Every structure is written in structure tokens, then in C-alpha cells.
Amino acid sequence: MLRLDGVSRLFGGLPALDRVCFDVARGRVTALIGPNGAGKSTLINCITGVDTPTGGTVTFQERDITGLAAHRVSRLGIARTFQNLRLFPRLSVLDNVLCGLSGEGGRSMVMAMLRLPYLRHRERLLKLRALEALDRFGLADKASWPASILAYGDKKRVELARATVGRPDLLLLDEPVAGLNSDETAAVGEQLRRLRAGGHTILLVEHDMELVMDIADQVVVLDSGRCIAVGSPDEVRRNPVVLEAYLGQMEATA
Amino acid sequence: MSPIRRDKVLYFLFLHRTGLFVGLLTAALMLFPLIEDNPYTLGLTNLIAINTIVVLGLNLFIGYAGQISLGHAAFFALGAYGSAVTTVAGGMSPWPAMLLVAVLVGLIALVIGIPVLRLTGHYLAMATLGFNFVIHTVLLEWDEVTGGPSGFSGIPPLGWGDFLFDSEVRLHYLLWGSAMLCLLLSLNLVRSGVGRGLAGLAGDETAAASLGVDTKRAKVKVFVLSAVFASLAGSLFAHCYGFVSPDSFGIFTSADLVIMVVVGGMGSIWGSLLGAGLITLLPEWVDVFATYKDFVHGGILVLVLMFLPQGLVTGIVDLVRVKIALRRRKHAAA
Numbered sequence: 312m313l314r315l316d317g318v319s320r321l322f323g324g325l326p327a328l329d330r331v332c333f334d335v336a337r338g339r340v341t342a343l344i345g346p347n348g349a350g351k352s353t354l355i356n357c358i359t360g361v362d363t364p365t366g367g368t369v370t371f372q373e374r375d376i377t378g379l380a381a382h383r384v385s386r387l388g389i390a391r392t393f394q395n396l397r398l399f400p401r402l403s404v405l406d407n408v409l410c411g412l413s414g415e416g417g418r419s420m421v422m423a424m425l426r427l428p429y430l431r432h433r434e435r436l437l438k439l440r441a442l443e444a445l446d447r448f449g450l451a452d453k454a455s456w457p458a459s460i461l462a463y464g465d466k467k468r469v470e471l472a473r474a475t476v477g478r479p480d481l482l483l484l485d486e487p488v489a490g491l492n493s494d495e496t497a498a499v500g501e502q503l504r505r506l507r508a509g510g511h512t513i514l515l516v517e518h519d520m521e522l523v524m525d526i527a528d529q530v531v532v533l534d535s536g537r538c539i540a541v542g543s544p545d546e547v548r549r550n551p552v553v554l555e556a557y558l559g560q561m562e563a564t565a
Numbered sequence: 566m567s568p569i570r571r572d573k574v575l576y577f578l579f580l581h582r583t584g585l586f587v588g589l590l591t592a593a594l595m596l597f598p599l600i601e602d603n604p605y606t607l608g609l610t611n612l613i614a615i616n617t618i619v620v621l622g623l624n625l626f627i628g629y630a631g632q633i634s635l636g637h638a639a640f641f642a643l644g645a646y647g648s649a650v651t652t653v654a655g656g657m658s659p660w661p662a663m664l665l666v667a668v669l670v671g672l673i674a675l676v677i678g679i680p681v682l683r684l685t686g687h688y689l690a691m692a693t694l695g696f697n698f699v700i701h702t703v704l705l706e707w708d709e710v711t712g713g714p715s716g717f718s719g720i721p722p723l724g725w726g727d728f729l730f731d732s733e734v735r736l737h738y739l740l741w742g743s744a745m746l747c748l749l750l751s752l753n754l755v756r757s758g759v760g761r762g763l764a765g766l767a768g769d770e771t772a773a774a775s776l777g778v779d780t781k782r783a784k785v786k787v788f789v790l791s792a793v794f795a796s797l798a799g800s801l802f803a804h805c806y807g808f809v810s811p812d813s814f815g816i817f818t819s820a821d822l823v824i825m826v827v828v829g830g831m832g833s834i835w836g837s838l839l840g841a842g843l844i845t846l847l848p849e850w851v852d853v854f855a856t857y858k859d860f861v862h863g864g865i866l867v868l869v870l871m872f873l874p875q876g877l878v879t880g881i882v883d884l885v886r887v888k889i890a891l892r893r894r895k896h897a898a899a
Contacts, residue, residue, distance in 0.1 A: 359775055360774075360775075361771055361774070361775065380774070380779075381771070381774035381775050382774050382775075382776075382777050382778055382779045382780065385774070385775055385776060385777035386777045390775075390776075391775055393772065393775075397769050397771065397772035397775075398772075399764065399765050399768035399769060399772070400768065401764075401768060401832075401875070401883065402761070402764055402765070402768065406761055406764070409758070409761055410761050410762065410764075410765045410773070410776050411776055412758065413758050413759075413761060413762040413765070413776055413777055413778055414758075414777045415758070416757055416758020416759070416761075417757075417758060417759070418758075418759060419759070420754065420759050420786055420787075420790065423753060423754050423757035423758070423759040423760065424750040424751075424753050424754045424757075425750075425753065426753035426756070426757065430757065434756075434757065434758070437758070452897070455890075456890040456893075456894075457883070457886050457887055457890060459887065460887055460890050460891060460894070473776070
């Protein structure tokens with residue numbers, strides 16, 4: 312469904328991504344792992360149009376989306392969450408999730424100002440869908456709270472709700488369990504499994520190996536901007552190049 | 566009334582609460598001249614109505630699109646002078662002239678907005694300030710058309726046939742009617758998907774873009790909308806007073822408009838009404854404020870931004886919302 316072909320990103324001559332190639336298959340969970348600074352978040356940014364690759368192509372559903380602006384990528388059906396939370400703190404939890412449906416309420420400012428009955432009706436349906444999404448993540452009772460006062464774990468779940476409410480074809484999750492305790496991690500893992508069962512395609516960036524090995528169908532390993540291994544969790548776990556990248560790093564930090 | 570029926574009525578009222586508030590406020594305003602018919606007071610409240618229209622547009626731009634403009638007095642001026650020139654020199658009748666001018670000002674805002682809105686923060690503030698300077702200088706120097714420093718007089722009042730909006734009471738209905746209409750339009754906008762997209766844009770541009778909001782285009786759209794509001798207010802201003810001069814449209818006017826937005830609260834549509842009212846009335850209430858107006862306004866701006874960066878009304882509303890939600894959270898935990 313998503314194909315990366317030789318994607319590179321140079322930062323002033325320094326390659327953050329160096330000719331990365333892999334495919335994300337429909338209906339599967341692909342995990343993207345790698346040591347800190349391997350270029351995982353840069354890659355996500357390059358796919359979603361937040362950043363522009365300096366080389367290579369990104370193809371989504373047979374369409375070249377390389378260098379497309381972020382809102383265009385989003386409208387094609389790619390949703391994402393952010394590594395460091397990017398909720399709208401002043402908006403209510405419900406409104407945050409409704410922002411994930413911003414396209415479906417119509418884009419015309421004039422129509423919005425006239426608030427014709429059909430828009431009012433549509434607005435009510437969208438609210439219902441947003442509440443359902445919150446309910447799936449167990450947050451329906453906090454719908455009216457300002458997002459700023461939520462606990463960290465809840466914020467992460469609101470971001471997930473916001474990313475999934477529009478039923479995107481592809482979901483990019485940038486470290487969804489970073490900073491969560493083991494109970495919360497298990498809960499998010501459960502939700503990811505449910506999303507996969509619901510037919511979502513997921514590209515997951517994660518450090519939590521237990522989670523990755525547990526739910527990923529395919530694992531892609533990045534190291535210093537290069538893709539060093541692609542395969543099933545078991546293959547990757549036994550791959551000597553991967554072990555060296557990780558163990559080498561452990562030696563360096565030890 | 567049975568309890569179920571009462572619940573239904575209450576639910577209906579809750580569902581239409583915004584419309585209800587606007588309706589009640591409009592009704593109260595329509596009755597206002599019956600209680601207070603002092604032309605001086607009505608003149609003041611009329612000025613509040615005009616300012617409210619500009620502030621509503623500017624608040625959408627500052628509070629929703631998250632941008633800054635120190636040049637909105639220029640659009641206000643273009644509306645006022647546009648109406649003056651097209652009706653007096655061009656011989657057009659006032660209503661179509663007002664629409665034509667609003668469209669032209671919208672186009673000007675579009676042409677300026679596309680390059681200028683690539684800037685952010687201080688740079689955007691400086692660019693819009695510069696635009697205000699340019700327009701102000703043109704008004705002063707191009708005296709064959711604008712009348713120069715002495716201003717432009719003899720602008721006809723608005724009206725239909727023989728009925729003219731030429732007294733303070735009649736103007737009250739015209740101006741507050743227009744202001745309430747703009748209020749309703751703004752409220753509708755912010756309650757829509759488009760409005761949420763804008764609120765997101767003010768909060769976090771990258772996140773908004775990743776949710777499908779075309780941030781560049783949205784900024785320009787709101788800029789044009791706010792310029793059109795300012796232009797309409799300017800036209801009303803010109804026809805209401807019959808006289809315009811460059812003094813009304815300097816950079817201090819732009820700063821005052823921003824202060825009205827800040828006092829009302831960024832992103833608070835209802836607050837715009839309060840901000841426009843408070844800042845317009847302040848010099849009238851207290852003499853000191855009239856003499857040292859710019860000092861006082863500057864002081865207010867600094868204090869509000871220091872202690873409630875979201876603006877007075879919005880800041881207080883946010884505090885209350887958070888308090889209530891925190892209390893509920895405690896209840897839920899207990």
C-alpha cells in the first residue's frame with residue numbers, strides 16, 4: 312500500500328535518511344525500529360509531508376506522494392500521531408477528536424458562516440462519531456474536559472482517537488507507548504490489535520520491543536538513516552546485523 | 566407541564582443556546598433606545614457597534630488563525646474612503662457602493678495576504694504595520710481624491726427611498742443590526758468544522774496540517790474575511806458620520822483594535838463585544854484615560870498579556886473551565 316523507494320533526507324549534507332526502501336502491506340502492522348537518532352521520526356515526517364525528502368519517491372496506493380504538502384497527504388487517507396504530543400490544549404477533548412474529521416464537515420467558509428440545516432445535521436453526525444471514537448478508547452466521560460488537564464496516558468489515547476476517527480487507510484504511529492507504564496502500554500497494545508483486526512494498516516515507530524515483537528507482522532530496522540533489515544519479527548530478532556547495531560549501541564552507552 | 570415535556574423543552578433550548586443568546590441580546594438592543602434616547606450616549610454605543618464589527622473579524626484572524634495584524638485600521642480606512650469616493654465623486658448609490666468596496670478591499674487583502682502571510686510573529690506584525698503606514702500616507706498626501714489631512718466631507722447617509730439613517734436612534738438600529746449579523750456569522754463559523762480547523766491552526770500549525778487543514782490557504786481566507794468585515798465597518802462609519810479624516814485610521818487605531826481583541830480574549834467571539842465596548846467607553850468614563858489614552862491602553866495590553874496571555878475574557882473562561890474539570894476529576898476519583 313505504501314512504498315518507499317530510495318528515500319533520502321540530507322540535513323546540510325549529513326544524511327538523516329539514506330536511500331530507505333521498504334513496503335507497508337495493507338491490513339498489516341509494520342514496525343519501524345532502530346536506535347535513537349536512526350531517522351525514524353524523520354522518515355515519518357517525510358511520508359506525511361511535514362518534511363520533504365531530498366531524494367527518492369514515496370508511493371501511496373499507486374500514487375506518487377513525494378513532497379506533497381501535509382494537508383494533501385492527510386486528505387489522501389494517511390493519519391498520524393506525534394512522538395511528543397500535539398493536541399490542541401485549549402480545545403475540549405471532543406473538539407480535538409472532531410479536528411480529525413475536519414474535512415468531512417465541508418471546507419467552505421461561507422457555508423459554515425450561514426450554518427445551513429444540512430451542515431447542522433452533518434455536524435451532529437460528526438459529533439456522534441467522535442464520541443464513539445472516544446468511547447473506544449474509554450474517554451467518553453472526559454469529552455468536555457479541556458485537553459490540557461488530561462493525564463499523559465489519556466492525552467496519548469486522545470491523539471490515537473483523533474488519528475483513527477476518520478478511518479484512515481494508513482495510520483502512522485510515532486511511539487504511541489513512550490512514557491506509559493506497563494498497564495497503559497498493555498492497554499494501548501490491545502487497542503492496536505483491535506485496530507488491526509478492524510482492517511487498519513499501521514506503520515508503528517516504537518522502542519518498546521515487547522510490543523513490537525508482539526503485534527508487528529513485519530519489522531523494518533533503521534540505523535544511522537539506513538535500512539539494515541526487513542523481515543518478520545523472528546527473522547529480525549536473529550539477524551546478526553541488527554544485533555550488532557543494538558548491542559554496539561549498548562556498549563557505547565555502557 | 567410533564568417532566569418529559571419539560572426536559573424536551575430544556576434540551577431544545579440547550580441545543581439552540583447560541584441562537585437564543587443572540588436573539589435575546591438583539592431584542593435587548595432593539596429596546597435600548599426606548600430607555601436611553603440621549604443622542605450622545607447613542608453616538609457612543611453606535612461607535613461600539615462599528616468597532617465590534619472590525620474586532621470580530623480581527624479576532625477571527627488573531628484568535629482563531631493565530632496570526633497578528635497591526636494594520637487593520639488600513640482596511641477600515643479603505644472601506645470608509647472607498648464608500649466616500651464612490652458615492653460622492655463616483656455618484657454611486659451607497660448600498661451597492663458598500664458591496665463593491667467590500668469586494669475590492671477583499672481583493673486587496675488577498676493580494677497582500679498571499680505573500681505577507683508567509684511571515685509569522687514579529688515579521689508579520691511589522692509587515693502589516695507597514696501596510697497601515699502606506700495607506701495612512703496615501704490618505705494624507707493624495708489630496709485630490711482623499712481631501713488630504715483636512716478629510717473628506719459631505720458623504721450621504723444610508724437609507725431606502727425617503728427613509729434615511731440620519732439620526733442617532735435610526736443609526737442605532739442600522740449599526741447594531743449589522744453588528745449582530747456579523748456576530749451570528751462569526752459564531753456560526755467557529756462552531757463549524759472550518760472553525761475547529763482554524764482553532765487547531767492557532768494551537769499547533771503542524772498538527773493542524775497533518776489533520777488535513779490547508780494552513781496557508783486558511784490563513785489567507787481568514788485575513789480576507791477580516792478585511793471585508795473591517796471594510797464594511799468603515800463604510801458604515803463613513804455614512805454614519807458623513808465625514809472621514811486620516812486621523813481615524815492611523816497605527817494607533819490599529820493598536821487599539823488589537824487591544825480590544827486582547828481584552829475581549831483571543832478566540833472569544835462574545836468577548837469581542839466586551840473588548841470593543843470597554844475600550845471605546847473607557848476614555849468617556851474616566852477623564853484621566855481620555856488625556857493619557859495611549860498610555861492607559863498600552864498599560865492594559867501589557868498587564869493582560871503578562872497575566873492572561875489568552876486575553877481577559879478567554880483567560881478567565883479558561884481558568885474556570887479548568888477549575889470545573891479538575892473538580893469533576895476529583896469527584897470521579899473519589
